[in-house]
Amino acid sequence: MSADRExxxxxxxxxxxxxxxxxxxxxxxxxxxxxETNSHRDDIDELRDAARAIKEDAIERLPELVETxxxxxxxxxxxxxxxxxxxxxxxxxxxxxxxxxxxxLAKSKSMTTEEIDVNDALADAGVDVTETDLGEFVVQVADxxxxxLVGPAFHKSTEDIAELFNAHFDPDEPFETAEDxxxxxxxxxxxxxxxxxxxxxxxxxxxxxxGTVALVTNEGNARKCAVTPDTHVAVAGIEKLIPSVxxxxxxxxxxxxxxxxxxxxxxxxxxxxxxxxxVVDFDEPDEPLDASTDxxxxxxxxxxxxxxxxxEDDDLRETLYCIRCGACANSCANFQHVGGHAFxxxxxxxxxxxxxxxxxxxxxxxxxxxxxxxxxSRCVDxxxxxxxxxxxxxxxxxxxxxxxxxxxxxxxEGLTPDADPGGVDLQKRLFGNFGTLAKLGxxxxxxxxxxxxxGPTRAVMERVAGVDRRRDLPEFQRETLVDWFEARDxxxxxxxxxxxxVLYPDAYTNYVLVDRGKAAVRTLEALGVDVAVAPCHESxxxxxxxxxxxxxxxxxxxxxxSLDPHLDSGxxxxxxxxxxxxxxxxxxxxxxxxxxxERLAEHSYEVMEYVYGLLENGADADLLASGGEVAFHSHCxxxxxxxxxxxxxxxxxxxxxxxxxxxxxxxxxxxxxxxxEYYELSVDVGETLxxxxxxxxxxxxxxxxxxxxxxxxxxxxxxxxxxxxxxxxAPE
Amino acid sequence: xxxxxxxQFASSLAAADVACTRVEAAEFSAALDDVVDxxxxxxxxxxxxxxxxxxxxxxxPTPRLLREAETGVTxxxxxxxxxxxxxxxxxxxxxxVSLYPRTHVGVVRASDLHADVEETASWLGEEFDAGRDAxxxxxxxxxxxxxxxxxxxxxxxxxxxxxxxxxx
Ligand code: SF4
Numbered sequence: 001m002s003a004d005r006e007x008x009x010x011x012x013x014x015x016x017x018x019x020x021x022x023x024x025x026x027x028x029x030x031x032x033x034x035x036e037t038n039s040h041r042d043d044i045d046e047l048r049d050a051a052r053a054i055k056e057d058a059i060e061r062l063p064e065l066v067e068t069x070x071x072x073x074x075x076x077x078x079x080x081x082x083x084x085x086x087x088x089x090x091x092x093x094x095x096x097x098x099x100x101x102x103x104x105l106a107k108s109k110s111m112t113t114e115e116i117d118v119n120d121a122l123a124d125a126g127v128d129v130t131e132t133d134l135g136e137f138v139v140q141v142a143d144x145x146x147x148x149l150v151g152p153a154f155h156k157s158t159e160d161i162a163e164l165f166n167a168h169f170d171p172d173e174p175f176e177t178a179e180d181x182x183x184x185x186x187x188x189x190x191x192x193x194x195x196x197x198x199x200x201x202x203x204x205x206x207x208x209x210x211g212t213v214a215l216v217t218n219e220g221n222a223r224k225c226a227v228t229p230d231t232h233v234a235v236a237g238i239e240k241l242i243p244s245v246x247x248x249x250x251x252x253x254x255x256x257x258x259x260x261x262x263x264x265x266x267x268x269x270x271x272x273x274x275x276x277x278x279v280v281d282f283d284e285p286d287e288p289l290d291a292s293t294d295x296x297x298x299x300x301x302x303x304x305x306x307x308x309x310x311x312e313d314d315d316l317r318e319t320l321y322c323i324r325c326g327a328c329a330n331s332c333a334n335f336q337h338v339g340g341h342a343f344x345x346x347x348x349x350x351x352x353x354x355x356x357x358x359x360x361x362x363x364x365x366x367x368x369x370x371x372x373x374x375x376x377s378r379c380v381d382x383x384x385x386x387x388x389x390x391x392x393x394x395x396x397x398x399x400x401x402x403x404x405x406x407x408x409x410x411x412x413e414g415l416t417p418d419a420d421p422g423g424v425d426l427q428k429r430l431f432g433n434f435g436t437l438a439k440l441g442x443x444x445x446x447x448x449x450x451x452x453x454x455g456p457t458r459a460v461m462e463r464v465a466g467v468d469r470r471r472d473l474p475e476f477q478r479e480t481l482v483d484w485f486e487a488r489d490x491x492x493x494x495x496x497x498x499x500x501x502v503l504y505p506d507a508y509t510n511y512v513l514v515d516r517g518k519a520a521v522r523t524l525e526a527l528g529v530d531v532a533v534a535p536c537h538e539s540x541x542x543x544x545x546x547x548x549x550x551x552x553x554x555x556x557x558x559x560x561x562s563l564d565p566h567l568d569s570g571x572x573x574x575x576x577x578x579x580x581x582x583x584x585x586x587x588x589x590x591x592x593x594x595x596x597x598e599r600l601a602e603h604s605y606e607v608m609e610y611v612y613g614l615l616e617n618g619a620d621a622d623l624l625a626s627g628g629e630v631a632f633h634s635h636c637x638x639x640x641x642x643x644x645x646x647x648x649x650x651x652x653x654x655x656x657x658x659x660x661x662x663x664x665x666x667x668x669x670x671x672x673x674x675x676x677e678y679y680e681l682s683v684d685v686g687e688t689l690x691x692x693x694x695x696x697x698x699x700x701x702x703x704x705x706x707x708x709x710x711x712x713x714x715x716x717x718x719x720x721x722x723x724x725x726x727x728x729x730a731p732e
Numbered sequence: 733x734x735x736x737x738x739x740q741f742a743s744s745l746a747a748a749d750v751a752c753t754r755v756e757a758a759e760f761s762a763a764l765d766d767v768v769d770x771x772x773x774x775x776x777x778x779x780x781x782x783x784x785x786x787x788x789x790x791x792x793p794t795p796r797l798l799r800e801a802e803t804g805v806t807x808x809x810x811x812x813x814x815x816x817x818x819x820x821x822x823x824x825x826x827x828x829v830s831l832y833p834r835t836h837v838g839v840v841r842a843s844d845l846h847a848d849v850e851e852t853a854s855w856l857g858e859e860f861d862a863g864r865d866a867x868x869x870x871x872x873x874x875x876x877x878x879x880x881x882x883x884x885x886x887x888x889x890x891x892x893x894x895x896x897x898x899x900x
Contacts, residue, residue, distance in 0.1 A: 076865075132887065134876050134878035134879065135876075138878060151877075153878055158879055161879055178881035178883055179879075182879045183883075186886050186887065190887065193887070210865055218876060219888065220831060220874040220887035223827070227821070227828065245856055245860055246853060246857055248853050249848075249849045252853075260877075264816060264871050266870065266871055266888070267869070267870050268868065269867075269868045272865035272866055275866050276821060276866065277823070278824075280832075284795065286795075288792040289825045291824075
């Protein structure tokens with residue numbers, strides 16, 4: 001393994017051991033809460049559309065909103081400062097504290113202040129800063145970075161925190177329970193708020209028209225920080241601006257659901273500072289509060305720090321819609337296992353961190369963790385503002401590739417004739433060109449399989465390309481699906497078909513898991529469909545997952561060229577591999593002309609979805625194999641497309657007894673689980689799935705998985721082999 | 733109609749672990765004293781025929797009262813579908829009185845119940861235009877899970893109680 005891969009693997013191994021359990025517990029808890037609360041409302045998608053539309057419009061009008069908020073805050077009696085970068089913001093903030101002679105500052109939770117490291121700047125200016133959000137307080141005491149956008153201490157269990165506080169504060173009675181710790185921290189931090197000269201908050205939203213700062217918390221600390229001292233500094237990225245309080249409802253409904261499964265946050269403060277509330281001066285305990293003698297000050301620091309450039313960047317712009325709810329982290333299987341200290345950059349964590357880090361800290365910070373996004377797309381459904389987070393990850397990966405050195409290029413130039421430039425990491429090139437390799441492997445099978453499995457070969461593959469030796473490699477079949485199909489006669493039933501489809505054979509189905517392709521053909525023909533099989537061209541999924549967009553675009557065009565004539569003649573496209581269907585339905589809009597992408601997306605179906613449709617339209621279910629006990633793991637991207645339900649419906653229709661998994665992803669995710677630096681994480685994620693199935697006592701059940709990767713992952717973790725659902729229902 | 737609304741509000745409050753007392757204006761003082769733990773601090777309610785004058789609640793607030801009071805009493809508006817209070821900050825100190833003591837008692841006129849966030853936002857829009865431009869939507873007691881488990885009573889109140897004045 002190369003030194004860099006070994007370093008990454010070691011870091012992940014360490015975090016899996018030290019922080020993995022606490023992160024898993026916390027993230028899966030809030031992730032389940034999100035599903036639960038969302039299930040009680042049927043308008044979540046409309047709210048998401050509304051929230052998205054407001055953010056799109058606000059970012060479009062950003063320069064105008066900045067002007068508006070300057071006027072409104074100044075009219076209220078406050079000041080607005082637009083800071084170009086972190087240093088500029090910190091300079092302004094320390095000038096404010098100096099002008100007030102401030103020695104103490106109480107601060108509520110704010111990722112934007114983490115972004116600028118304001119605590120360090122304030123410490124240098126002699127100001128004692130206390131984090132008042134208890135999670136931030138824990139992290140401050142531990143001298144660590146937050147591991148999650150919403151739960152900064154998600155990586156620590158109650159026991160970890162008790163140990164930390166007992167060592168740090170040396171209480172008479174050691175702390176044990178969450179209750180003890182909360183009470184202590186609340187009182188300790190509460191005293192700091194009472195003594196603070198300045199209160200600092202972030203802002204979840206800023207309403208330009210009224211100069212209002214919206215703060216969302218459950219603890220009430222932001223309320224206290226904002227109104228207790230006479231000086232309030234709020235720090236917010238310029239992207240937090242939205243026009244007016246009228247735009248608030250969808251966010252109020254969504255943010256706490258997305259973040260943690262609450263219907264609504266405990267406190268949504270809408271303040272238009274300087275506020276009318278009287279200053280509470282605890283040094284004068286018996287003086288009645290009197291706002292008329294107060295001299296309140298308010299400073300709104302709007303941070304640019306790369307955001308204006310992000311706004312002009314067609315691919316990164318969406319990042320600015322982010323409301324920092326953390327749902328993309330909670331819904332991410334990799335994040336659930338390893339947390340933000342691996343899956344995060346200098347400041348931001350989780351799926352969207354790639355966009356934020358690339359925008360505010362630069363590509364290097366994003367490069368460190370960007371590969372942990374496998375493109376499984378589970379965050380796409382979770383995001384309250386419908387950001388295409390996987391696409392942002394893909395684009396940034398592509399940019400990172402383009403910046404890399406061309407070290408091993410000569411090794412793969414001939415083997416992998418992709419369209420991406422020199423410099424793309426060899427490992428990425430290898431996996432990004434899976435289709436080409438599979439073709440070669442199949443043509444030379446079984447020799448290619450022997451060779452691939454041969455110890456010295458594996459050692460070289462591991463050393464040079466980071467293909468982990470502990471993984472079984474796909475076994476290439478000499479007879480491809482396309483060969484088989486050409487050499488056979490269609491079923492008689494297909495002759496008088498009134499439906500015609502073209503089956504898209506992905507590289508796995510064509511060269512490796514040929515049986516699932518054959519089963520798909522037999523099933524469709526039995527149900528009276530005339531089947532054609534398209535040539536096997538890589539869909540672009542493999543290069544996309546490596547950030548090789550130019551290659552993916554070339555692939556997509558070739559696939560579209562091969563399918564267009566079939567679409568012209570009215571055939572539907574049936575896809576076996578869910579990740580390729582997801583490419584057609586989701587990513588091709590970025591790769592092909594709009595019309596072309598739209599037509600293909602509209603006429604493509606997952607094979608079990610298509611079977612469901614046939615049965616619904618009168619096809620004879622008795623022609624298929626029925627009954628039995630099944631354990632079904634659907635595929636991450638299939639679930640995001642809401643297509644998994646059709647497999648379950650077909651099973652139900654055919655009288656199968658089905659148990660299902662509900663993990664977000666199997667952890668294999670295409671090439672991810674093969675990569676030596678990620679092998680252990682991949683197995684850790686997969687074990688959650690295996691445990692879930694074992695707990696459901698699946699030993700006697702037929703194991704079925706929709707995706708090729710899931711199939712491989714399950715095969716390595718459970719004793720029995722899995723098949724594709726269509727293999728189960730296919731007639732003999 | 734109004735009874736329906738109050739019922740719904742009460743059931744949303746219950747879901748947020750907030751007790752609800754219904755009272756007519758004439759019976760307010762006695763009912764409030766039953767709800768309030770002394771020492772208590774408050775701000776004038778500004779509700780016709782309803783006052784804190786003959787109750788155990790002390791006014792005006794001082795920093796010492798904020799620190800030592802068991803209960804803080806303020807006027808609020810209500811959001812029916814979430815069981816939320818809308819606390820409008822003012823110069824009298826509604827915000828700190830609703831925030832510092834262990835228990836917050838929110839007094840709400842039945843006519844100040846808003847169906848949902850949408851309706852609340854449009855009412856608040858008018859309030860903002862009229863200069864009353866600070867409000868907290870507060871739902872239940874303050875809470876945190878930052879120490880690994882959900883614990884109530886952090887920087888805000890540990891318990892919350894609603895008093896609905898049904899004939900106002
Ligand atoms: S990208 Fe979406 S899901 Fe992720 S933190 Fe931002 S708003 Fe939440």
